[in-house]
Structures are given as structure tokens and as C-alpha cells.
Amino acid sequence: MDILSGRKHKIAQMIERYLVKIEECIECFRKALLKYFEKGISREFDELIEKTHIAESLADDMRREIEITLYEKSMIPESRGDILGLLENTDRVLNKAQSVLYQIQTQFLQMPEFLKEDFEKLMNINIEAFKGVVKAVRKLFEDLKAVRDIINEIDKCESSSDRLEREIIKKIFQSNIDIGEKILLKEVVIETGNISDLSQIVGDRLNIITAKRLI
Amino acid sequence: MDPKILGGVFLGWSLGANDSANVFGTAVSSFMVNYRLATILIAIFVLIGALLEGAPGLETLGGITEQSFNTAFLISISAALTVTIMTILKIPVSTSQAVVGGILGIGILQKHIEFQYLYKVIICWIGTPIGAIFFSIILYPSIAFFLRKLHMHFLTYDRMMRFLLILTGIYGAYALGANNVANVTGVFYKAGMVNKFEALLIGGLSIGFGALTYSRNVMITVGRKIIPMDAFSAFISVLSEAITVHIYAIIGVPVSTSQALVGGVVGIGIVKGIRMVSGKTIIKIVIGWFLTPALGMAFSILLSYLF
Numbered sequence: 187m188d189i190l191s192g193r194k195h196k197i198a199q200m201i202e203r204y205l206v207k208i209e210e211c212i213e214c215f216r217k218a219l220l221k222y223f224e225k226g227i228s229r230e231f232d233e234l235i236e237k238t239h240i241a242e243s244l245a246d247d248m249r250r251e252i253e254i255t256l257y258e259k260s261m262i263p264e265s266r267g268d269i270l271g272l273l274e275n276t277d278r279v280l281n282k283a284q285s286v287l288y289q290i291q292t293q294f295l296q297m298p299e300f301l302k303e304d305f306e307k308l309m310n311i312n313i314e315a316f317k318g319v320v321k322a323v324r325k326l327f328e329d330l331k332a333v334r335d336i337i338n339e340i341d342k343c344e345s346s347s348d349r350l351e352r353e354i355i356k357k358i359f360q361s362n363i364d365i366g367e368k369i370l371l372k373e374v375v376i377e378t379g380n381i382s383d384l385s386q387i388v389g390d391r392l393n394i395i396t397a398k399r400l401i
Numbered sequence: 402m403d404p405k406i407l408g409g410v411f412l413g414w415s416l417g418a419n420d421s422a423n424v425f426g427t428a429v430s431s432f433m434v435n436y437r438l439a440t441i442l443i444a445i446f447v448l449i450g451a452l453l454e455g456a457p458g459l460e461t462l463g464g465i466t467e468q469s470f471n472t473a474f475l476i477s478i479s480a481a482l483t484v485t486i487m488t489i490l491k492i493p494v495s496t497s498q499a500v501v502g503g504i505l506g507i508g509i510l511q512k513h514i515e516f517q518y519l520y521k522v523i524i525c526w527i528g529t530p531i532g533a534i535f536f537s538i539i540l541y542p543s544i545a546f547f548l549r550k551l552h553m554h555f556l557t558y559d560r561m562m563r564f565l566l567i568l569t570g571i572y573g574a575y576a577l578g579a580n581n582v583a584n585v586t587g588v589f590y591k592a593g594m595v596n597k598f599e600a601l602l603i604g605g606l607s608i609g610f611g612a613l614t615y616s617r618n619v620m621i622t623v624g625r626k627i628i629p630m631d632a633f634s635a636f637i638s639v640l641s642e643a644i645t646v647h648i649y650a651i652i653g654v655p656v657s658t659s660q661a662l663v664g665g666v667v668g669i670g671i672v673k674g675i676r677m678v679s680g681k682t683i684i685k686i687v688i689g690w691f692l693t694p695a696l697g698m699a700f701s702i703l704l705s706y707l708f
Contacts (some may be wrong), residue, residue, distance in 0.1 A: 195556045263431050265559040329690045335446050398631050399558050401545035 197255060197269070198327045204248040205320050208280060211241035212316055212355040215283045219309050223302050228292055235287045242284050249273050268395045274321065275391055279316055286377050287359075293370055298363060303372070304354045308378055311350065315343035315382035322392050333396045340382070340389040347382040351375055403594050405470050408477030410607040413585035414486055417447070417611020420581065422623035423642060423658040424573030427635040428566045430624025442567075443574040443616075446607030449604030450578025450650070452598075457653025458583030459600055462500065462622060463591030464518040466508035472701075473588040475708065476503035477699035480584070491690045495657030498526065500691045502586045502697020507537070509698070510705055521575055525654035526690060529645060530664030535642035537668020544637065562632040573643040574612075577658055578605050579650035587655075623662075625674055630669070630677070638665035660686055 218234035225231065252273060256266050290294070297305060318340040325332045358371050425439040434442075468476075480499035487494035501522055508514035522566035545568040553561065582604035630638070649656045661685060663678055670677030 198554075198556055217706055258432060260563070261658070262433060262559050263631060265555070269555075326556050329552050330558070331549075331552060332552060345605060399553075399555065399633075401633050 191253055196260065196329075197252065199248040200248065200252045200255060201269075201273075201323070201327060204245060205325050207241060207245040207248055208276065209239055209317075211245055211280055212283065212320075214238035214241055214312055215287065216309070218287055220306075222299055222308055223297060225250070226296060227291065232291065235291055238284055238287060245280060248276065259318065260287055264398075268391075268398075270393055272326075272388065273394065275388045276319060276323065278341055279319060279381060279388060282315065282377070282381050282384050282396060283331060286374065286381070289374050289377055295367075295370055295374060296367070298361065299329055300356065300361065301357065304357065305375070305378075306312055308347065308354060308375065311343050311347045312378055312385075314383040315340050315347065315385035318343060319385045319388045322389065326392065326395065330396045337387055337389040337393050342383050343388040344382040346381045403470055405474035406568040406589050406603065408474045409586050409589050410473040410479045410603065410610075411627070412481045412484075412496065412500075412656070413582075413604055413607025414611035415442070416581055417608035417613075418496070418606075418615035419484070419488070419611075419619055420658045421498070421574075421575065421612040421616035422620040423662045424577055425637065426620045427639060428563075428570050428624075430621045433563045433594070434567055436620070437609060438667055439570065439620070440613045442571055443577075443612040446574035447575055447578030447582075447608045447612065448570050448602075448605035448614040449609070450580075450628075451582035451601045452574035452578075454579035454647075455582035455604065455651050456597060456603045457529075458580060458650060458655050459587045459590045459597060460480060461502065461521065461653040462583045464515050465501070465504045465522070466513050468507070468509060468517055468588050468592035470592050470594055470707070472507045472511075472705075473592040473594060475701050475704045476500060476507060476588045476697075477585075479503035479506065479697050479704055482700050483696040486696060487689065487693055491530065492685045492692065494582065494689060495526070495660060495693055496584045497522075497655035498690065498693035499697040500587070500655070502694030502699075503701040506698035506701030507705065510702060521652075522654050525649050525652065525656055526660075527670070529649065530660045530667070530686065532648065533573060533638075533641045533661040533664025534668040534671065536644050536674055537637055537665045540641060541634075541637050541669055541672045548633075562636060565636045566632065566639070569639045569643060571676065572660070573639055573646070573675030576643045576647035576650060578608060580646045581608065581655050581658070583653075583655045630666070632671075634666075634669045638662060638669055641665035642669060645669055656698055660689075694703030 214234055214237045218231055218238055221231045221234055226318050253270060256269055318336050318376040325336060352376050355372050358368050421443050425443060427437050428434040429439045480496060480503045483499035483502065484494050484496055502524060543641060582601055585604035585607055586595060586600035589595050642658060642665045645661045646658055663682060666677045
């Protein structure tokens with residue numbers, strides 16, 4: 187039923203562009219970390235951080251533009267509040283991803299060889315959770331019913347991430363590296379895991395938004 | 402035309418000012434439709450409702466007792482005073498109950514009351530919230546089932562809810578006009594001061610005038626009490642209210658839109674298994690059932706002795 191499709195709706199189009207920008211940002215984040223695993227702190231790593239930052243800034247601008255448009259459009263206040271809350275929470279996930287990169291960059295963190303595989307796994311799980319957020323938000327503007335399945339996927343990612351975080355932290359503190367380094371590595375592990383925690387918060391919000399509308 | 406009909410116009414004005422909230426309160430207080438547009442829609446559809454389906458109510462209210470120019474005027478003033486006092490007491494007031502109270506007072510003095518009309522009216526009063534509860538319980542799951550089948554997305558849902566709230570507001574205004582016009586000019590029609598068409602026209606216009614000039618505050622207050630519900634529940638409660646009030650318009654008994662709206666909200670609470678209306682509100686409605694006609698009656702008797 188074309189009349190029920192929201193593809194032509196201005197806000198839906200703006201949100202779609204915002205989601206594409208977020209995907210670009212996630213991709214930069216992934217590439218930056220992969221480069222870090224490969225070469226450590228390097229010029230290429232710095233460049234990819236910069237690219238992530240630019241994408242994040244553009245996404246921020248888009249979000250603000252959507253927020254203004256939301257107030258210009260006549261909408262049920264509840265719907266407006268739901269979208270605003272959703273965008274702000276999605277932005278937090280984006281900021282968290284960026285902060286992981288800055289943490290590594292500013293603290294000149296060296297990733298020990300024995301952690302690289304696990305950390306890459308952790309990165310993939312958290313990226314998966316964040317991609318789930320993008321997918322779920324997109325589905326919100328296509329088919330409300332489909333949102334819940336994606337939220338379950340995000341929840342699974344969050345649980346896997348929690349388990350893996352604990353394992354990695356154990357490994358860190360069982361190793362012989364310097365205690366200071368141990369603490370810094372632990373922090374970056376927790377910070378990375380926060381991406382899926384925050385994704386889950388967006389998922390919870392989406393759950394409420396859809397529940398209210400599936401009556 | 403006798404200037405005493407101004408008493409009815411005044412009553413119609415206060416009815417329009419108070420009851421507009423029951424049909425467009427949610428849409429206006431949540432900024433889905435602006436106040437000016439809402440009041441214009443109310444004024445138009447109240448008049449249409451009054452002209453097309455307001456006649457049966459005139460017969461019922463007119464049938465309770467005999468009327469003269471003077472008694473018709475006294476009943477209007479008694480009802481207006483009752484509505485004012487009940488509003489001050491913050492008890493959801495029914496203009497219909499105030500008018501019937503006033504008619505009863507005159508009937509007692511004249512020792513002439515047609516009880517078959519009176520019983521019909523009282524049964525319908527009790528049936529108003531019950532009817533709205535019933536419709537709410539039936540409509541909520543059935544319309545929800547239909548909407549779920551549509552696989553809508555977020556913005557379409559929002560757009561549809563806005564459209565439905567405005568549409569039910571229009572229907573509510575129509576039902577309000579059809580049902581409540583008799584409160585305003587029923588007694589004047591019975592007294593022979595106006596013919597049927599004039600009664601419906603003056604009644605409809607005066608309710609519309611009340612909506613256009615003085616409904617903002619009540620509309621926003623009532624709307625804000627209702628809108629914390631989700632948009633769908635707000636839609637169902639107004640729709641249940643409108644259907645109930647419309648049915649009573651067809652039967653020919655003026656009832657309370659406020660009480661019908663509360664019934665609609667209670668029905669949603671029953672469907673959802675939660676308490677949507679406080680016990681205090683229900684007690685106030687029950688008190689209103691007795692106090693409103695009693696006050697109307699007391700005022701009409703008192704005013705008869707004074708004038």
C-alpha cells in the first residue's frame with residue numbers, strides 16, 4: 187500500500203540521510219581500528235580518526251536540522267518526543283565510538299599481540315550492535331512490526347560483548363604487562379563495550395516506541 | 402421574536418464554551434489543530450448536527466411539562482446558574498441535567514409532569530457513560546486489530562492519528578449539536594416562541610458562538626488531562642463519546658458529552674487493565690447526577706416565586 191509508505195515524507199528522507207552518514211561513520215571507525223591493529227598508532231590511523239570525526243560532525247548537523255524540522259512540522263507531541271529522544275540516544279552511541287578512537291590516540295595505547303584477536307572480535311560485536319540500531323531505526327520508518335526482531339539481535343550483541351569484555355579484562359590482568367597499561371587497556375575495553383550498552387538503550391527506546399504504536 | 406429567548410442563547414453560549422473541550426480538546430491542546438480552526442469546525446458541525454438531527458430532542462424535552470414564554474426563560478436562567486455553580490465546584494456538569502432539573506421545578510409548580518418522558522431521560526443519563534464504556538471496549542481492540550494489519554510505519558501512524566483525531570472531533574461536534582441543541586431551545590419551542598427550524602438554528606448558532614468565543618481555556622484543560630494517554634486511546638475515547646451522544650440524539654434525549662467522554666476513557670482502562678479515571682472523578686459524576694438536576698429544580702422554583 188503506497189499510501190502507507192513513508193518514503194516520500196520529508197522527515198523520513200532526512201532521517202535516512204542521517205542514517206547513511208552514521209553508517210559512513212561506523213565504517214570509518216571500523217577501518218581506523220583495523221589500521222590500529224595492523225600498524226598501531228600511525229599516520230593512517232590518525233587520518234581515519236579525522237574522517238570519523240568529520241562524518242560524526244556532519245551527522246550532528248543533520249540531527250540538529252531534523253530536530254528543527256520536527257518542530258516546524260505539525261506532529262503529535264508524543265511522536266516528536268519519541269523521534270527526538272531516539273536521535274539523541276543514537277548520537278550518544280556515535281560519540282562513544284569516536285571516544286574509543288580518541289582514547290587510543292591520545293594515550294598512545296599499544297595493543298599487545300595476545301589481545302588483538304579478542305579485541306577485534308569485541309569491535310565486530312559492538313559494530314554489529316550499532317549497525318542493528320541503524321537497521322532498527324530504518325525499519326521504524328518502513329514497518330513497525332519488523333523493529334522488534336532487530337532489537338533482539340542488538341540485545342544478543344550486548345550480552346556477547348559483556349561476556350567477551352570480562353574475558354579480555356581477565357586476560358589483561360593475568361598478563362605480565364605494566365599495571366598502568368593494564369588499567370588503560372581495561373578502560374578502552376570497557377569503553378568499546380559501552381557501544382553495545384548504548385545501542386541496547388536505543389533498542390529499549392525503540393521497543394517502547396513500537397509497543398505504543400502496535401497498540 | 403420574544404427577547405426572553407436570549408436566556409436560551411446565553412445557555413447555548415455557555416454550553417458551547419464548556420463542551421467544545423469534549424470534542425476537540427485533545428487535538429487543540431496537543432497542537433495538532435489550531436484553536437481557531439477547531440472552533441470554526443465546531444461551530445459549523447454543531448450547526449449542521451443541530452439542523453439535521455436535533456429535532457427528536459426538542460420533542461422529548463418539550464414533552465416533560467407545559468411551557469409558557471416565562472417558564473421557558475426561567476428554565477434557561479436556572480440551568481445557566483446551575484452550570485455556573487457546578488463549574489465553580491469543579492464537578493463535571495451536564496447542561497442536559499441542569500435543564501431537565503429546571504423543567505422539573507416548573508413541572509412541580511404546575512403539578513404536571515409527563516413521567517414517561519422523564520423516565521426516558523433518566524435512563525439515558527445512566528446509559529451515557531455505560532454506552533461510552535461499551536463502545537470503547539468494542540472499538541479499541543477492533544480498530545487496533547485493523548491498524549495492526551496495515552503494517553504502518555512511524556510517520557504514517559502519526560499522520561493517521563492526527564487525521565482520525567480531527568475527524569472524530571468533527572463527528573463529535575456534529576453529535577454535540579444534534580444532541581444538545583434541545584437543551585438550549587427545547588423549552589422555547591414547547592412554549593411556542595419559535596418554530597422547529599428556528600429552535601434548531603438559534604440553538605446551533607448559540608452553541609457555535611460559545612465555541613468560537615470562549616472555549617479556549619476549558620479546551621486546553623480538558624485536552625491536557627486526556628492527552629497523556631496515547632493518541633490512539635484519545636481517538637477511541639472521543640469516538641466512543643461521539644457515537645454514544647449521537648445515538649442519544651437519534652433517540653431524542655439530550656445527554657452529557659463530558660460524562661460520555663469519561664465513559665470512553667474508563668472503557669479504555671478496562672481494555673488495558675488499568676485505572677484511567679480516579680475514583681474521585683467517578684464519585685463527582687455520581688454526585689453530579691443528583692446535584693445538577695436538584696440545583697436546576699431549586700433555581701427554577703425559586704426564580705418562579707421571585708418573578
